[in-house]
Amino acid sequence: MKALCYEGKHDIAVRNVHEPKILNPGDAIVRVTMAAICGSDLHLYNGVIPSMMKGDIMGHETMGEVVEIGPMVKNVKVGDKIVISFDIGCGHCSHCEDQEYSACDNSNPNAMMPEKLYGYSGAGLFGFSHMYGGYAGGQAEFIRVPYVDTNALVVPQGIDDEKVLFLSDIFPTGYMAAENCNIKRGDVVAVWGAGPVGQMAIKSAFLLGAERVIVIDHIESRLEMARLSGAETINYTETDAITDELRFMTGGRGPDACIDAVGLEAHGATVLNTIDKAKMAVRVGTDRPDALRHAIQACKKGGTVSIPGVYGGLLDNVPFGAAFGKGLTMKMGQTHTQKYMKPLLDRILKGEIDPSFVITHRISINEGPAAYKNFNDNKDEFIKIVLKLH
Amino acid sequence: MNNLNPIQKEIKPHIRTKFSPKSYEGIYHSRSINKAPADVYAFCQNEVIMKRVLQDLPEKTENFMNLEFISADKIGTDMYQIEWKNKKDSKIQGSLFLDISPDAHKGSVVIANGIFGDYKMSNEEPSDLINLFLKRVKALCETGQIATTTGQPNGKDEKEMQQQLKH
Numbered sequence: 001m002k003a004l005c006y007e008g009k010h011d012i013a014v015r016n017v018h019e020p021k022i023l024n025p026g027d028a029i030v031r032v033t034m035a036a037i038c039g040s041d042l043h044l045y046n047g048v049i050p051s052m053m054k055g056d057i058m059g060h061e062t063m064g065e066v067v068e069i070g071p072m073v074k075n076v077k078v079g080d081k082i083v084i085s086f087d088i089g090c091g092h093c094s095h096c097e098d099q100e101y102s103a104c105d106n107s108n109p110n111a112m113m114p115e116k117l118y119g120y121s122g123a124g125l126f127g128f129s130h131m132y133g134g135y136a137g138g139q140a141e142f143i144r145v146p147y148v149d150t151n152a153l154v155v156p157q158g159i160d161d162e163k164v165l166f167l168s169d170i171f172p173t174g175y176m177a178a179e180n181c182n183i184k185r186g187d188v189v190a191v192w193g194a195g196p197v198g199q200m201a202i203k204s205a206f207l208l209g210a211e212r213v214i215v216i217d218h219i220e221s222r223l224e225m226a227r228l229s230g231a232e233t234i235n236y237t238e239t240d241a242i243t244d245e246l247r248f249m250t251g252g253r254g255p256d257a258c259i260d261a262v263g264l265e266a267h268g269a270t271v272l273n274t275i276d277k278a279k280m281a282v283r284v285g286t287d288r289p290d291a292l293r294h295a296i297q298a299c300k301k302g303g304t305v306s307i308p309g310v311y312g313g314l315l316d317n318v319p320f321g322a323a324f325g326k327g328l329t330m331k332m333g334q335t336h337t338q339k340y341m342k343p344l345l346d347r348i349l350k351g352e353i354d355p356s357f358v359i360t361h362r363i364s365i366n367e368g369p370a371a372y373k374n375f376n377d378n379k380d381e382f383i384k385i386v387l388k389l390h
Numbered sequence: 391m392n393n394l395n396p397i398q399k400e401i402k403p404h405i406r407t408k409f410s411p412k413s414y415e416g417i418y419h420s421r422s423i424n425k426a427p428a429d430v431y432a433f434c435q436n437e438v439i440m441k442r443v444l445q446d447l448p449e450k451t452e453n454f455m456n457l458e459f460i461s462a463d464k465i466g467t468d469m470y471q472i473e474w475k476n477k478k479d480s481k482i483q484g485s486l487f488l489d490i491s492p493d494a495h496k497g498s499v500v501i502a503n504g505i506f507g508d509y510k511m512s513n514e515e516p517s518d519l520i521n522l523f524l525k526r527v528k529a530l531c532e533t534g535q536i537a538t539t540t541g542q543p544n545g546k547d548e549k550e551m552q553q554q555l556k557h
């Protein structure tokens with residue numbers, strides 16, 4: 001079968017590989033119908049997430065048709081159309097029982113690696129480095145889904161793939177980011193990053209009762225998409241003081257909650273971000289947390305900073321004193337996707353939201369390598385790319 | 391404990407029923423398991439299951455993990471101890487004790503305590519192996535499976551497939 005494989009930094013290739021087989025009794029094999037490229041994949045593409053290896057199959061936003069199941073599988077059957085969560089839960093450890101699926105104790109076969117780095121290991125993730133389990137991803141014609149009883153949502157036959165694909169990651173991610181803001185009616189939520197995750201966070205914040213959402217980015221097409229969802233926007237290249245601007249827009253109080261949907265590769269020409277860039281280039285720095293710095297700085301006293309953006313290592317110059325001084329709450333982490341898939345599918349079926357609005361490009365797997373380059377280098381035109389596989 | 395094995399006696403008899411690091415000699419790791427202590431107790435003395443746990447641990451484990459079942463005891467309310475011991479033909483002699491007790495949160499806590507007479511001479515570090523062993527016990531006990539990626543497709547398959555075509 002064909003798969004998109006990591007060959008090295010800025011190098012993705014289409015490779016012919018073996019088809020996956022059942023390796024454990026709770027596995028299923030899925031014929032992939034549609035997969036997407038995520039902003040998280042770009043962190044891999046840019047070589048800033050450690051422990052990727054040449055040949056690794058990319059992709060964690062995947063759906064398709066079940067073609068084979070292991071003997072322990074109960075909740076899905078051959079022929080079912082499923083959306084696959086990007087994080088892998090075992091379904092039985094205490095974290096999975098508490099619906100903290102991305103903190104699963106059992107799904108990462110390489111748990112010893114993050115245990116050494118982070119103290120404890122999170123769940124395994126599809127196509128997201130060996131530190132997160134080294135699982136083959138879904139930008140391929142077939143995928144093996146471990147613990148499929150926990151990591152699949154069966155969707156109605158005949159429903160348009162594009163409508164439900166993003167239940168695999170970005171819709172639950174944006175939703176959990178908004179839910180973590182503890183939104184009360186009338187709240188103002190600021191969102192850094194108008195990428196697909198930011199776009200889902202905007203819609204979710206409104207669904208959860210936010211009065212206003214203010215979005216910060218520098219890419220006009222993405223800000224325009226945010227405005228179509230009802231958000232107000234700030235192009236950060238047109239202001240030298242985002243905090244001042246936000247303070248002004250909120251009657252001097254600051255946003256009630258701030259969402260960092262940018263993560264460890266923030267752009268921007270601030271002094272600190274320039275230093276971060278230099279440090280990362282010579283490998284003495286791990287992350288560029290400039291959006292996070294602004295989110296902390298701008299947040300109101302007693303407010304919440306919610307961080308769906310991915311971070312990997314040791315962050316420099318994060319204004320922790322400001323966070324402490326204002327008594328902020330911070331919430332973050334990989335999404336517990338499985339917790340949100342069913343309720344968000346219901347919202348889609350009720351017509352409250354159609355997450356496919358973010359899609360700008362539909363491609364074949366052969367166009368995958370070029371798509372990675374375009375998504376990374378030309379964010380203006382490329383907002384969300386989906387691969388049609390079968 | 392009155393049935394201390396010779397190696398334990400040799401190293402130092404100690405109180406093994408107090409589950410705090412101070413009461414352990416050798417190497418010790420702990421993990422919570424989301425199952426009742428009695429279930430974990432039954433699981434951890436089952437030779438077939440333990441074989442599966444040990445099955446594909448890295449090769450160097452055989453010095454430490456060439457185990458056979460010795461004993462299983464109830465040592466208090468919902469508290470158990472199991473001893474596994476290296477077989478006579480093993481390079482390193484020693485025992486692995488599993489202490490099982492209720493977790494304050496839910497389920498159980500299992501402490502694996504490896505007491506290996508001369509492991510320092512072997513130039514191997516068994517601590518990671520015991521930790522891995524325990525992680526696998528937990529995974530198998532909770533889910534009936536041990537997470538793996540061995541045998542999954544990879545971009546490197548292409549070369550191999552091309553070579554096969556040539557032959």
Ligand SMILES: NC(=O)c1ccc[n+]([C@@H]2O[C@H](COP(=O)([O-])OP(=O)(O)OC[C@H]3O[C@@H](n4cnc5c(N)ncnc54)[C@H](O)[C@@H]3O)[C@@H](O)[C@H]2O)c1
Nearest residue numbers: 039040193195196197217262263266267308309310334335
């Ligand atoms: N927590 C999770 O489980 C989870 C899941 C999916 C994605 N993510 C992460 O969410 C983040 C966003 O993902 P995406 O798919 O939207 O990525 P993306 O790369 O398409 O979007 C990021 C956006 O941030 C903007 N940006 C960059 N620097 C900025 C700055 N200083 N201020 C404001 N905006 C800035 C970019 O212009 C871009 O529009 C990534 O870090 C991704 O890894 C996390």
Ligand SMILES: [Zn+2]
Nearest residue numbers: 038039040169
């Ligand atoms: Zn993603």
Ligand SMILES: [Zn+2]
Nearest residue numbers: 090093096104
């Ligand atoms: Zn789990």
